[in-house]
Amino acid sequence: MSGTSERLLERNEETAYQMKENEINSIRSQLPKPGTLGPEDCQECGNDIPMGRRQHGFDLCVGCATVREVKHGR
Ligand SMILES: [Zn+2]
Numbered sequence: 001m002s003g004t005s006e007r008l009l010e011r012n013e014e015t016a017y018q019m020k021e022n023e024i025n026s027i028r029s030q031l032p033k034p035g036t037l038g039p040e041d042c043q044e045c046g047n048d049i050p051m052g053r054r055q056h057g058f059d060l061c062v063g064c065a066t067v068r069e070v071k072h073g074r
Contacts, residue, residue: 044068 038054041047044064053062060068 036057038057038059042061042064043059047061049061
């Protein structure tokens, strides 16, 4: 009997692993290719862009990105 439950447990772990893998892949596909860094300086005002934003491929600082979003909003 214990053999059956062990196999079930194994399958559950496998499914959980697969789900995590899919999740990671879908998150990765939404991001720019790894190694794609944005410019050091904002293309709009020349301020430094935080590394976190550059790693996501942004070429505007937070402030300018917000302004641009507002401008393009309506
Ligand atoms: Zn800026």
